[in-house]
Structures are given as C-alpha cells and as structure tokens.
Amino acid sequence: MAPATAAPRAPAKENGKAEATIEPVLVVSGLRAYFQTSSFGVEREVRAVDDISFHVGANEIYGLAGESSSGKTTLIKTVAGAIRPPLRVLSGSVVFDFRGRRVSVYDSDPQVMDEIRWKHLSYIMQGSMNVLNPVRRVRHSFVDFAFRHIGRKMPEFMDIVRTHLQRLHLTPAVLDAYPHQLSGGMRQRVTIALATVCRPEFIIADEPTTALDVIVQNGVLAMLRDVQREIRSSIIFVTHDMAVHANLCDRLGIMYAGRLVEEGRTADVFKAPKHPYTAHLIASLPRIGYVAARKGLEGTPPNLADPPSGCRFHPRCPLAADICRRQAPPMTWSSPGHRVACFAAATGSAQ
C-alpha cells in the first residue's frame, strides 16, 4: 500500500477568515479505514475511507458533502474513534489539539480517549433522533452519557443541564419526559443539548437535521450555530443537503467514493467548483426563477469493494481523459485555500 501522500499541510494563510485557521484543532492525514470481512473463506475489503487528509481550524464549521455511500459517516466515525470491527484503520493519523493538549486518536490509551470524549469531543450520531433511550426519561440519558465526563457533583450537574436547556430554548421539563413524548425537532434539540452540555471544543455532527422539515431544520441549525459561537467550538458537519452546507459551513469538503475530491471555502466552492462532481452536485440544486428541469448525474456511485481504477469518478465524468483511467489524481492546491483532486481541473473551472 502506498504511503500517505498528502502530508498535513500548514493551513494556507488567507485573507478574511484568518482567525479561523491560525492553529488547526484537528489534523487528519492519510487516513485509510476499510471494512474487512471474511465469511465462508471469502475475503472482502470495502475501501470506505481512502487516503483522506484535511484539517479543521479553531472555531470553524467544516462541512462534509457527498451523495449517500460516499463514506462521509465512516470518515467521521473514524475521526471520532468510534469504530468497531469489521471497520479497521489501516494507516494515517487523527490528531486533535484541545487548547494545547495534543491527542492522537489511534495512538492514545483508551483511558485518555475516554476522558476526552464528551468533555472535549462530542459526536452527534446519524439518526440523532434515536440517541435517547426510548424506555428511559431524558434525564437518565443526560446522567448516563454526560455526568461522568463533567466532573461535578450531581445537583450541580443538573443545574448546568437545566441552564443549558434554557439557553437552547427548551424547557427543563423535557428532562422528565420520555423521548416519544417529544416532537422530532425537540428530540433533535435535546440531542444537540446533550452533545454540547459539557462545552466540548470539538463537535462532530452527522446529519443532525435530516429527518426534519425545512422550518424546524432552520431552527435547529440556528441553534447549533448559536451554541458553536457561544462555546467557541469547531464542528464537522455532515449532510448530503448542499443548501444546508451553503448556509452553515465556513469550509466545505466534497467526498466521492471514499475520497476527498475537493475542499475550499464554502463561497469559493459554490462560486467556482473545480471538480466536475462538485459542479454536478451544485448544478442539481434548484434555484428560484429557474424553470428548466434539473439534470441528474448519470450512473451510480461505484462499489467500494471493487472501485474503478485511477480516478474513481471517471466512469461518470464527462471530462474523463485517458490519464483519469490509469492514475488517481493527487490533491493539489488550485488557489490558496482551495484543493482539488482532478487532472482536468488544472485547465480551469469545471463549470
């Protein structure tokens, strides 16, 4: 297996969002995580995360986009250290820097990771509506998940929880409710409250608003942003909904078939996408006043157990050249703060 090619780069100095990128809180380099299964003697390897490097700055919201089965959830599970066999990390590193305290997820003691979780790093799982145990009151979920990490006495902890809920415009009465007594939006808010009650420096959010209607989704997103501003944490935000990314994220990474294909400031990516896949993602968004039918991209994402040679996007790519079939394009800087993995991108914008 080739060694990780993209070394962790010092974040590019940019104009504008300088304070967001002074020191990265998270540096992921050359991360490979495969599902390795063996049943009835047949070995199977699904390359869900393949050679991914990126960083997230302090106080920054980093968006991860891509269609279903592009490896978004696997990537952030690996980043959070919440992986179980058959998913295994083959190479690469995930290093957090919590205000001077460096923690490498895959080189640290389990105790260190245990201590970090929730207090410094929290993770809102996919299907976050179901994070609360359906047969226990919401209070118990707070106690079970967060109490051990906050390092306070119980009455003090409950006070903190109540104040925190009020700050998120939830009545403390939800603590005595069962999850099914709350609406979907409230459950989502409670889940976010649960993830942020210890004021972590880093929050990983996996599609926390997917099951909600647009109005409620907006409310939940505004709340998430408010919390982020207040406790000054960084967020990795995963969703396939490009409109949410456009509204929320400072920087955006686009994933395709287990690889990062483009990364840049959200405005730049939307304005001038460099990768043909990104261009198609953005072109599929509806716009007010534009009446022509939206065109979808032909084909489906590749099977990650047997990915195409070279660039994984080439079978669906309108710009595919010979080199794309033979060689995987490296991630290169197209402009300061904007990276893309495409041979054709060198010749100009993909639009």
Add this chain to the structure above:
Amino acid sequence: MSRVLRDLFRYNREFAIGIVLLAFVLLISAASFVSPYPPNDSFVVPPDLPPSWPYILGTTSRGQDVFWLLTFAIRNTLLFGFTVALLSRILSLVIGLVAGYAGGLVDRVLMSINDTFIVIPLFPILVLFYFVMRDRMSWALLALAMSCLGWAYDARLIRSVAMSLRTREFTETSIFSGMSMRQILVEEHLPYVLPIVFSTTMNNINWSIGLEVTLSVLGFTDINTPTIGVLIYWANQHTALVAGVWWWILFPVMLVIITFVGLFLLAVSMNEYIDPRSRLSRVGG
C-alpha cells in the same frame, strides 16, 4: 406505577380476575402461619371426615385437616414457582443480554448451550435427577435443577431483542461516552427487556408448578414436604378415590387450577399492556 395498576384493575377484566384469584390463593397460603397443626403431624384429627364444621374441607385418611394441610401445600408450591422463576429469569437475562450484545464467538458458544437446553427432554432428566439424588432430594434442589432447565427459551427471546438494541444509536452513543459493557446492559438494555421478562415470568411460574405437581404426583420428589403434588401423591397412596375420600383430591386440584388461571390471566393482561397497539385500541386511539 400504582396508577397503572389501578387503571389495569378498573379497565382490564382479565387483570382484575387474575388479581382476585391470586389474592385468594395468597391469602390461603398466608393462613399456614396460623395453622393449629404442624404440617407433617398425622392423626391430630379424626380421619376420613367429609367436609363439615369444624373441618371445612374434611380430613385425610392420615388424620390431617385438609384445609390446614392445603395452606402449607400451596405456600410451598408458590414458593417453589417463584424461586424457579426468579433463578431462571436471572439466568436468561444475563445469558440473553450478553449473547445479544457481545455477538460473535461469545454468542455462538452461549447459544449452542442454549439450544442444547431447548432440545433435551426435561421430564426424563428430572426423573433421572431424582433417582441420582434420592434421599438428598429437597424442594430447593429441585428448584435449582428446574431453573437450570427453564431459562433457555426466554434467553433466546431476550437475545433477539438485545441484538437489535446493540445497533441502535443510543447504544452507539453509550459506547462513545465510555460506558462499560456492564453499564450498558444494566442501565440501557435491561429496562427495555424487563416488560418482556415480566410476562414470561408468569408463564414460567405456571410451567414450574405444573412440572412440580407432575413429578410429585408420581413420587419423584421429596415427599415429606407438603406441596400440592405431594398432597395428591399421598391421597393416591391411600387410594382416596376408591375409598370415597374425594375431598382429599378435589380441593388441592381446584386450588392449583385457580392458581394457574390467575397467573395465566395476569400474563395475558400484562402482554396486552406491554403491547402498545392493543393498549391504544383499548383507549380508542
């Protein structure tokens, strides 16, 4: 909890009847504590008297008062049923939850033991157990043996629920927050499976009492501790039916049937309460 019980009593006829029947049985077994005669003394009253005052259920051919004997018998029988149910519940909960949660090799080993217990024939094993133990046989030993044989079905049931719980988000979040396996099983999964356990407990008590009665009637237990089965065993030994002492057989049988029906109705109503769909249809939602 008390409100739930009150509502069940008021609106669920099965539950109300079941509770009344069980209360009656418990009352009778409680009467054993004020019995004027020790259970194993014989010829304390005139033998073979039909039901009449002061011997309301008659007397046996061994000169025992059937009513007072019955209070001891039903107490021991109930105690037996509860002991078996409790022990086998603990076994099935631990094995079911661990197998379902851990999966893999642990699951395969536990479930192959489980399946062994499901397929082996219980009755011959228990008879064999009696012949091995003989004089050392006591009801506590029999209870232990039966709880070791009675957990398998429910462990499989609990495992199937635990397997689904393992993949839910709240389990993943528990793992992420650093809870140990024991904490996850006890605090997150146990509350989820408890209602199932409650309803199977009733069935398990019924099963164990039935098997105990069968074994005792045939004399394959400690016949010196009065239980319902032992009572019938002694009645048969004295050919009560041929001698016309029908009250010696009839009343124990009736009492054990009342116990069965009461427990069965409780299990049924409990099932209905646990299943939210039937609860809703009752409310009219």
